[in-house]
Amino acid sequence: MIRVVLVDDEPMVAELNRIYVERVPDFKVVATARSAAEGLEALQSQPVDLLLLDIFMAGQTGLDLMAEIRRRSLDVDVIFVTAARDAKTIGKALKLGAVDYLIKPFEFERLQQALEGYRATHRMVRAEQSLSQAELDAALSRRSREAPGETELPKGLDRATLTRVCQAILDLPEDSPWFRSEDLGAQVGISRVSVRKYLEFLCGRKVLKMEPSYGGMGRPVHRFCLPPTQLEELRRFL
Numbered sequence: 494m495i496r497v498v499l500v501d502d503e504p505m506v507a508e509l510n511r512i513y514v515e516r517v518p519d520f521k522v523v524a525t526a527r528s529a530a531e532g533l534e535a536l537q538s539q540p541v542d543l544l545l546l547d548i549f550m551a552g553q554t555g556l557d558l559m560a561e562i563r564r565r566s567l568d569v570d571v572i573f574v575t576a577a578r579d580a581k582t583i584g585k586a587l588k589l590g591a592v593d594y595l596i597k598p599f600e601f602e603r604l605q606q607a608l609e610g611y612r613a614t615h616r617m618v619r620a621e622q623s624l625s626q627a628e629l630d631a632a633l634s635r636r637s638r639e640a641p642g643e644t645e646l647p648k649g650l651d652r653a654t655l656t657r658v659c660q661a662i663l664d665l666p667e668d669s670p671w672f673r674s675e676d677l678g679a680q681v682g683i684s685r686v687s688v689r690k691y692l693e694f695l696c697g698r699k700v701l702k703m704e705p706s707y708g709g710m711g712r713p714v715h716r717f718c719l720p721p722t723q724l725e726e727l728r729r730f731l
Contacts, residue, residue, distance in 0.1 A: 495615060496540060499525045500532035500555065501547040501574070506597075510545060510574060513601050517608045529553035533561060541569050543611060548575040548582065556582070559589045570615075572607055574599075602729070650690060657681050658691040659730045662701075662719055670718045673706075677717075692717050700726050 497514055499522055501507040511522045523539060526532040528550055535541070544562075548555035559571055573586050576597040586594055592614075593607040617624065646652060661680045665672055678688035695701040700723050706716045719727060 495520050495542045495612060496523045497521065497543045497545060498523060498532060498535045498541050498569075499545045500527075500529065500535075500550075500558065501525075501545075502527045502550040503547075506547075510604075513604050514545070514608065516601070517605055517612075519612055520608055529555065529558035529561075532558055536562070536567055536569055542615065544569050544571045545574050546571050548573060548577040548586075556585055556589070559586070559591070563589060570611065572611070574604075606729075647690075647694060650694060654681075654683065654687075655691055655694075656731055658688060659695075659727050662727060665719075671706075671716045672718070673714060673716050695727070695730075698726075699723070700730075 497520055499507050499510055499514070501510065504527070507525045507527075511525065514520050514522050520543075523541065524535040526535050529552060532544065532546070536544070546555040546558065553561075555573060555575065562569060562571070570592050571590070572593045572595065573591050574595045574597065577583070578596050583594055592611055595603060595607060646655065658677065658681055661677055662672075664680075665677075674689040674692055675685040677692070678685045681688060692701060692703070696703045696717070700719070701717050702720055703715055703717050706714050
């Protein structure tokens with residue numbers, strides 16, 4: 494279990510982040526704090542793996558707390574969760590060794606990506622084994638890979654409809670892997686032309702496979718399928 498401390502001076506935000514964190518397997522919030530001083534006390538009173546840290550707080554800032562953590566050589570990683578978006582602040586946070594930086598407001602999927610990336614690295618560095626360069630490169634690549642949920646969608650597409658399309662694909666019968674845009678459009682409740690745009694977007698992301706079908710008369714009809722190897726990639730859009 495990865496033990497997490499939340500430091501945010503807004504109780505409602507801290508509670509929402511606690512719910513978000515504990516939706517991700519293997520993470521447990523062991524304490525919340527409303528100031529840098531309370532956060533430091535929490536770190537010193539129990540084992541903690543990860544700190545989710547705001548910057549703008551009364552008294553000491555989150556950057557002040559992280560600098561103190563580094564000065565004391567405390568064994569804890571830090572992900573900033575903050576509204577601070579200026580380059581100078583972000584640069585200082587990264588120089589202090591933040592493993593990720595989330596700008597408020599953010600979607601749950603972005604936090605999930607950060608935590609899952611951290612979990613993979615956390616397990617790797619704590620395993621009592623030697624790593625090859627290839628294994629290390631693969632782990633670092635997963636950490637830096639762009640989250641599909643954060644990808645800017647092409648003009649004319651919206652994220653809510655994309656989520657419905659992806660869920661409809663997941664709900665298709667397993668014994669019929671291939672489907673057409675008109676069939677999925679009827680299931681989602683949008684036109685064939687509209688759903689086709691979302692399917693082509695997913696094909697461009699290498700999540701779906703598309704090929705022409707020559708089963709009938711006239712022009713070929715394109716059909717789509719979700720390869721089993723891309724199941725988790727599709728779920729990342731939900």
